[in-house]
Amino acid sequence: MSDPTLSPAWQALKAQRKALAKTAMRDLFAEDKKRFERFSMSAAGILLDYSKNRITPDTMKSLVKLARTSQLQTAIEAMFSGVAINLTEHRAVLHTALRNRSEQPVFVEGKDVMPDVRQVLARMKRFTQAVRSGKWRGHTGKRITDIVNIGIGGSDLGPVMVTQALTPYWQKGLTPHFVSNVDPTHISETLRRLDPETTLFIVVSKSFGTPETLLNAQLARRWLVTALKDEAAVARHFVAVSTHTEKVRAFGIDTTHMFAFWDWVGGRYSVWSAVGLSVALMVGMDNFAALLDGAFAMDQHFRTAPLAQNMPVIMALLGIWYNNFWDAQSQVVLPYDQYLARFPAYLQQLDMESNGKSVTRTGKPVHYATGAIIWGEPGTNGQHAFYQLIHQGTRLIPADFLAAAESHNPINQQHQVLLSNCFAQSKALMLGKTRAEVRAELTAANLGSAEIRMLLPHKVFPGNRPSNTLLYRKLDPHTLGALIALYEHKVFVQGMIWDVNSFDQWGVELGKQLAGAIEQGLVNPGKASGHDSSTNGLINTCKALRADS
Numbered sequence: 214m215s216d217p218t219l220s221p222a223w224q225a226l227k228a229q230r231k232a233l234a235k236t237a238m239r240d241l242f243a244e245d246k247k248r249f250e251r252f253s254m255s256a257a258g259i260l261l262d263y264s265k266n267r268i269t270p271d272t273m274k275s276l277v278k279l280a281r282t283s284q285l286q287t288a289i290e291a292m293f294s295g296v297a298i299n300l301t302e303h304r305a306v307l308h309t310a311l312r313n314r315s316e317q318p319v320f321v322e323g324k325d326v327m328p329d330v331r332q333v334l335a336r337m338k339r340f341t342q343a344v345r346s347g348k349w350r351g352h353t354g355k356r357i358t359d360i361v362n363i364g365i366g367g368s369d370l371g372p373v374m375v376t377q378a379l380t381p382y383w384q385k386g387l388t389p390h391f392v393s394n395v396d397p398t399h400i401s402e403t404l405r406r407l408d409p410e411t412t413l414f415i416v417v418s419k420s421f422g423t424p425e426t427l428l429n430a431q432l433a434r435r436w437l438v439t440a441l442k443d444e445a446a447v448a449r450h451f452v453a454v455s456t457h458t459e460k461v462r463a464f465g466i467d468t469t470h471m472f473a474f475w476d477w478v479g480g481r482y483s484v485w486s487a488v489g490l491s492v493a494l495m496v497g498m499d500n501f502a503a504l505l506d507g508a509f510a511m512d513q514h515f516r517t518a519p520l521a522q523n524m525p526v527i528m529a530l531l532g533i534w535y536n537n538f539w540d541a542q543s544q545v546v547l548p549y550d551q552y553l554a555r556f557p558a559y560l561q562q563l564d565m566e567s568n569g570k571s572v573t574r575t576g577k578p579v580h581y582a583t584g585a586i587i588w589g590e591p592g593t594n595g596q597h598a599f600y601q602l603i604h605q606g607t608r609l610i611p612a613d614f615l616a617a618a619e620s621h622n623p624i625n626q627q628h629q630v631l632l633s634n635c636f637a638q639s640k641a642l643m644l645g646k647t648r649a650e651v652r653a654e655l656t657a658a659n660l661g662s663a664e665i666r667m668l669l670p671h672k673v674f675p676g677n678r679p680s681n682t683l684l685y686r687k688l689d690p691h692t693l694g695a696l697i698a699l700y701e702h703k704v705f706v707q708g709m710i711w712d713v714n715s716f717d718q719w720g721v722e723l724g725k726q727l728a729g730a731i732e733q734g735l736v737n738p739g740k741a742s743g744h745d746s747s748t749n750g751l752i753n754t755c756k757a758l759r760a761d762s
């Protein structure tokens with residue numbers, strides 16, 4: 214892949230950015246009454262309104278040209294058809310096969326993976342039915358009431374986000390828990406509330422070598438065996454999800470109670486596999502299948518729609534527009550949907566672990582910005598916390614608003630209040646409030662001229678702050694599946710254009726390596742001296758503080 218910044222499309226975009234520097238979106242809206250129709254589209258039950266962006270039809274044309282320059286269509290086909298596009302790990306990237314609801318085979322190194330995918334789904338179905346119906350019982354014969362997913366990163370964030378998002382579909386009498394942090398407080402506080410006789414642990418780890426997960430799983434295992442006074446109890450209370458049968462066996466989980474997935478599924482793309490077992494237990498396999506269907510619908514759209522009408526492509530290109538041409542450093546995600554409270558956290562891993570890279574796929578340093586900082590909170594909470602900075606701060610922060618037209622909890626008019634806040638925020642960000650408007654308002658409020666002069670600069674909103682709005686009927690499993698797939702593909706498109714490998718994560722390794730030596734320093738007696746002075750100082754102060762207590 215050649216340097217994207219050298220392409221004519223990149224150069225055209227630079228010129229357009231200059232030309233648009235003084236253009237206000239409020240004027241673009243005034244000039245074009247059809248701006249919403251022009252810059253909105255629907256796919257898989259989701260409407261994307263991208264009219265409140267600093268774009269003209271020419272901008273979009275150049276952005277699409279940029280995508281073409283990156284041979285995006287070829288790359289999309291390569292991903293879907295099992296080419297080993299994760300070059301540093303020599304792996305195919307096939308989360309799309311996990312939700313391939315067609316009869317089409319998907320080949321990895323000449324082998325159709327679909328029979329294995331379907332077989333695991335069938336096993337998940339049998340298992341979830343057994344637990345949900347009470348056929349699968351704990352060691353002492355009691356029904357399972359609590360499910361604890363032990364995993365971290367992709368083995369936690371997907372399951373927890375999706376489970377929470379689908380709360381209205383939960384089976385009565387079952388409660389989910391998620392333990393991820395190696396901080397013993399996390400597992401301890403969870404176990405404190407649980408009854409070992411009725412608790413089922415799902416240990417989820419692609420590698421089955423992640424210390425956080427294994428330590429927490431060992432603690433849980435000890436807690437169970439101590440309480441039930443029988444090693445054999447593990448068989449009825451522990452299942453595993455992993456790609457590593459041997460390691461699961463070595464840990465002491467019967468591999469007949471193991472659900473497999475494959476190394477062509479990245480951790481942060483794995484909720485569609487047996488990694489989603491906690492989701493399937495809570496919402497049932499039919500709803501899990503609807504989640505897969507929704508993702509498949511978005512996959513079909515992504516694979517077949519022309520680039521200019523392709524929702525993930527448009528979102529990716531808009532992200533690049535702000536990231537690389539307007540120097541935006543972050544992207545805020547604002548779900549006006551309480552069920553999506555963990556969606557920003559989920560997207561942080563999806564996006565930042567995928568595109569937080571500074572070398573190209575062939576290992577050359579990049580000289581342009583890549584992955585944005587992703588953050589966010591559900592509306593309206595964010596409004597009362599950090600929106601001040603988005604509206605009047607010095608930084609440009611493109612926003613994604615997400616909202617459902619219909620609530621699962623239609624009480625009084627409260628959902629309309631939520632929606633009106635959502636639409637008002639994107640309108641306010643786009644319009645802003647000019648000096649003249651503020652002056653007129655203050656004058657109408659009968660303020661004196663000195664007071665008006667003092668207040669005026671504080672009350673001006675620059676506006677022209679970009680946002681997308683994603684609107685759907687209701688947050689059901691199908692819609693959620695489509696929504697997640699939309700963001701997955703957005704991340705992929707950006708990675709292709711930036712020419713980074715979105716599917717490895719070497720950046721998490723160094724800290725893991727160093728933690729081992731530091732742990733020795735904390736555990737061994739005597740003063741630590743083998744590190745830099747800061748690290749030695751922290752270890753030794755920690756020991757001194759402990760000795761004093």
Ligand SMILES: O=P(O)(O)OC[C@H]1O[C@](O)(CO)[C@@H](O)[C@@H]1O
Pocket residue numbers: 365366367368417418419420421422423426480481566718721
């Ligand atoms: O599922 P595993 O192998 O325990 O890994 C957990 C997480 O750790 C990471 O490798 C990064 O620390 C993530 O990519 C992954 O989702």
